[in-house]
Amino acid sequence: MTPLLKLSSVKRSYGAIHALKGVDFEILPGEVMGLVGENGAGKSTLVKVISGFDNGFTGDYELNGAPVRFSHPGKAEQAGIAIAQQELSLIPTMSVAENIFMAGHNVPTFANKQSLIKKSRPYLEEVGLEAIDPSVGVDRLSVGEQHLVEVARLIAHDPQVLILDEPTAALGESDSIRILNMVKRLSERGKSIIYVSHRMDEIFKITDRITVLRDGESQEPRAASTLDVNSLVELMLGFELGNMFPEREPLGETASLMNIRDLWPDGLLESVNFDVHPGEILGLAGQLGSGSGEILAAIAGARKTRSGALEYGGESFLPKNPKQAIDKGIAYCSEDRKHDGLFLGRPIRENVSAPSLGSISKMGVMSHKAEASLATDIAEKFTVDVNRLGQDAGVLSGGNQQKVALGKWLSINPKIILVNEPTRGVDVGARAEIYQKLRALAADGAAIVIASTDIQEISNLPDRVITFYRGMQIGEIGLADMTAANILKQITDPFNETNL
Amino acid sequence: MNTDIAVGQTAPNTPGWLARLVDRYSWLVVILVALFLVTFFYGMVTAPNFLTLFNFKTIIRDAALVGIMAVGLTFVTLSGNFFLLSMKETAALAIIAFATAMSQGYGFELAFLFTMAVAVIAGGLQGILIGLGGNPIVVTLGAAGLFFGVASWWSDNLVVSFRRPHGAEWLGSGSFLGLPNITVAFIIIAVVAELVLRYTNFGRQVYLIGANRAAGKATGHENFSMAIKTCIIASACSAFVAIAFSAQVSSAHVNYFSSSFGSSGDMTILVIATVMVAGNSIMGGFGSSLRSSLGAVFISTVDNMMVLHGFNSGPRVLAVGLMIVFSIIVFALVRRGSRVQE
Amino acid sequence: MAKLKNWIIHNPDLAFAILLAVCVYSYFAITNDLFFTHRTSYAIMERFAVLGLVGLALTLCIIAGEIDLSIGSNAALAAVIVVRFTDSLGAGTAALIAMAVATVVGLIQGYFIAYLRIRAIVLTVGTLMLLRGVALFAAEEKTVMLTDFTVPDFISEKMFVYFSPASLLVIGVFVIVGLFMNYTRYGREIYAIGGARKEALASGIDLKRPMIIVFAISGFCAGLGGVIIGLRSGTAQALGLQYLLLAGTVAAFIGGVSILGGRGGVIGAAIGTLTVNFLNTGLVFNVTPAFMVQLYLGVLLMVVIIFQTGSQIFDTYQRRQQILGDVDRMRDELLARKREVEI
Amino acid sequence: YAQKKGSIVSFNGPAGEAYIGRFIKGIKGTAELKGFDIKVYENQFNQAEQDQQVQQVLAAGVLPDVFIWWPSDATAGLGSLRALHKTGVPVLKINQLPNEADKKYIFGYAGPDDRLRARNAGYMMREAAAAKKAAGGTSFNVIALSYPHSYGGYGLSINAFKDAIAGSDLKIIGDVDEGFGQANGYKGAAKLIASVKDQGIDFVYGMDDAILTGGIKALEEAGYKMGTDVIAVGTVCNGDKQLIEEGKQFGTTLQSPLHEGQLAIKLVEEYLETGKLANYINFTPNPSVTKETIETTALKGYDGKLYGISELCSGAW
Ligand SMILES: Nc1ncnc2c1ncn2[C@@H]1O[C@H](COP(=O)(O)OP(=O)(O)OP(=O)(O)O)[C@@H](O)[C@H]1O
């Protein structure tokens, strides 16, 4: 069978950084091709090249055996290649229907809102969003729904090749499943699909073949059936990765460091109460919309609350804004690093020192030496390339960005570290490092609270897990009986209504 | 979005440094810049009396007033709060305040403080509205109207004058090491501003908040106070310009800064052009006040060159406009070549 | 009634703009018995003919998340061209040339803005001066003027009580642009790049097209405005029309367009311009000194900004209440279930 | 509502312009005195806007007995003028000399004579030059600080000035047109000095005193002693009185906005009474003012009062 789409020895560099150093890639009609690799391996760059978003590359690109080069995405789209990029690409100020018919040859030149709404319905049903009203603004939808709308738009182009770049990275269990089913159905209809993801389980569930990228170089595509998680990880990293989660041994009884009392963040059904102990990693488990993330934000003063207080350091208070929390030594990483985790346009060095300008300056005058050394040892701790400290954070790939977003908080040497989705869109390699790091920080006596929708992560990293379901605090699970199954049960079906 | 220029366009047998330049910026930029440099230096050498110390001083002095305002405005722009459309009206208000105080016979110091106080209030009010999330353009457009109206009403549209000798003369017409004090002031302000931006926490906060307001908030740097501070800095700079000018001509009038004719065009626009011409990012987070100062010098150099070549205002407006557009394009290309665009 | 309420909730800015317009108009209509007359309405429409165009152009730019500072200079250039060539080539041809030039200027600006990925304000602050220079050059640094005044008399001739050929033409432009913005994909693209530039590009929109369209329209409006002014007064100054930029911006913002881009529309532009014209005409009737006019405009803008800021804050408050409300709705039955389990 | 002696409507620039401010005081005061009803419509000195304004005022449908009309530019105002003329109400043109095109729309002109004041300035400079020569001076280079060349008044002024100094030793070696007002005067002069200073600058002619004031500052900054190294002559007396008292400015030719306003009203009165004007063009006097005469200069206003220099002049007086 001749490949539908074939790239050979594709190179792409950004100034000094070589994102792609000679990649070969192909996909057959009707197959689901998994594209995996560490952060920064070049996955997004590659799919941007394929979909015409990036034509600054060198190398050959063949579609149905004919050489092509797309000057802009529209061309690729006409040739039947559609992409849902890693970053959401919906216009929040516009309605769902308008968003579905935004760009591409399927968009009617003349149309009023009504006709667009009518046209959009079938695609929404296709992705299981028949419930929502196409005329509402997308900013009213949940993140999950937004990703599904994104897919609906993709389908509306009726493409031959669909590219999904980490579509489930921001989604909870149920939404992810919707997407995976979507992909299955499409491939049954003979569409070719390029599926980029860091979630091993997904990859093996749906892909026929897998292409592995390792820092900018591609490997022979393998049939998914011939691989298992470990062998795939080995391919990605180039070496065997043991258990990526650090060892946990039961902690002795310690006086609690902070007590959350009747904290009622917006979006939760009722107030929550729990304690945080020094030296432990506490996990808040819950699907999207369970409110676990909101709790972290509230503790960090980044979200409004109806009531509540933090008993911490002998006093009882509630930060009104992040600054107050920071002054108390509470660090917080939101789930969206690009939005409020990083200064993409500024050097990594400045990103790292941002929370603690006071510590590197005397009477408002800062010492660049102090900053440099601060940045260097944080970078070393988090294995960020020390020579890239001068570059803009924006050029880093997801994993490294996450390391910087997290690492910057070490500069205030925090007592309490709150991390929402610590490894969203982060590859196994970087994940392992981040887990080690968090564990090490805990060992140094900090209290770490993570909220995660990734079941693997939430069941293997923390010492203690508190579960949440639709804005309610459900239960607590100790190290002893901390299994994925137990947790899943509590966060998906606490009132045993459905029998799994 | 990556819009970077592909490398590997470097033609063979080019000298190493050129190759590296092209590698970094692409042919287009290199050629444009070369083109510019050639014309510029041609203009320089052919312009009679251009390359004299005296003329050099003239250029800096000519750049001073706009330059000071531009430096002030740079803080607003870098901090991601766009810019103030009320620069010249603030100056108008300030100059009336100063001259009135002077003519009432409160010496220079009091008049200066009084004027600065007025400027701080003017800037602060705008800053508060902007900090609360008001759209800078609308806020400052409205403020402009108010300030000008108040100034006109206050001065009853008359020229407010105060007789020499007066305590402000040293500023207006004094000189230091052969440089007019206004020039000296410009240089000092430019240097101080740059140092503040580079070596103080405040300066860093300006950049951080400008680069990403949300992340700034998350790391404990609020834009509310930043907007107020930067707006105050900007209007204080306009006020200083007003004071210096009034000190020089020992009088004041609301219209001193809105001369609609001549190559100077609209003062506010000229100031904004000055900030932009040197490649500061309008979205904030990237640039420096040094760029603005140089921008001011650049514009007045071009203008000066034209005068020395004996052109009158028409062609000069054309030339200055052309140069501004040109350098804006070049800077845009350079940044495309070297930085990531979010 | 509920419908109206709903509409107001969905576009508060426009609603406020209309309210403002009504207030200003009725204030003068009540306090000055000369104001509420056919002639006055006619005069207002005559003013609308020019300011409206600029307001429209700037509204579009702002919707696209940009602003065109060069609009006044562009208009001046067009005015000079049309006045210079009317005698030799006839008004029609001259007008066409002028508008063509202005449109092409806008088009080129749009192209560069999209190609260089820079903010329009950065480029247009330069072209603002550049075009003045060109205009001066075109006018040979003199005030150009017509010798034959049949055209001026024609275009400001009264029609249908309130209108003149000029104002009718402009209203036509408004209608066409309005349809374009609301019912074509190109219009939607313009809203898209204004509402969320990055996302729009990521979804495959080619920035060049909408950007070029917006600035071409802006150039066209400037050109038409310049032509109307030039022909109406029969003279043109290269350095004139600087006030258009500010007046137009004021009009646009009073019309309720949001600086964040992606919101606002043609109707708003019309309302905003009318409000400014009401105010202006009314103040002229009350023989108000020039600086007071500026002061009142300033006040008007302040009212607008305070409203906009206020409504932003109110909006966030609303959203919060909505969240809390949703929660409370779900609460009882879910908690009930939870209790069951616990018991 | 012209129950009084008659009603007047005046269109002019903004009172924000020092000169126009005085002019408005002039017409208002005198109109008051002579029992006229007067309305003064200001516009930001910008023809397009004045055209609109005229439109609006006419729209009110209440016509005065006379229009006083001050165009922002000698030629640009034609549109407004024609609109005014169409109403059938007589129009008196102010400040900008009538040209062929608008002669048929107005019944007369009141205001300054750009040429006369420039010529007087020229004559003053001649005197000064003669004196300098007598004292053994040898170089007589003049720099001119001009209005923008695109502005109507420029041609009139520069030509008249040239005529006046023709045949003397004075010769113009530089001319810069940065723009109106002190700021531009300074900027322009500073650049001009740089370009011609090695030829030697001995005289400076400012097209009005505002520009000249800026110019004088620039010269002083460049190290010239005003009054000894360089002799400055301006016009209009809208600059800085003290410069003349200090001898830094040799002299100026008085052009009084107040006077201009009064003259306008006088002509209106004359026209309304007799149905015509004794003479079509009426200039305000342009006596030359120097350090010696500055305190003694005075003009009898058309309201009969005698005005001293400080009331007559605009600017910092
Ligand atoms: N616009 C850019 N400018 C400079 N370097 C870039 C740019 N975009 C990507 N890179 C670099 O190219 C490399 C590949 O980036 P890419 O986003 O393709 O990685 P990825 O495999 O998608 O990572 P992730 O899984 O985190 O998305 C990274 O090292 C990144 O730093």
Ligand SMILES: Nc1ncnc2c1ncn2[C@@H]1O[C@H](COP(=O)(O)OP(=O)(O)OP(=O)(O)O)[C@@H](O)[C@H]1O
């Ligand atoms: N803008 C308007 N909208 C609705 N009705 C109006 C408007 N203007 C005037 N009218 C009504 O029409 C009446 C007649 O107005 P008016 O006598 O001023 O017309 P006019 O000035 O004579 O018109 P023209 O001179 O152009 O024929 C007004 O008293 C008013 O009741």
Ligand SMILES: [Mg+2]
């Ligand atoms: Mg990626």
Ligand SMILES: [Mg+2]
């Ligand atoms: Mg009537």
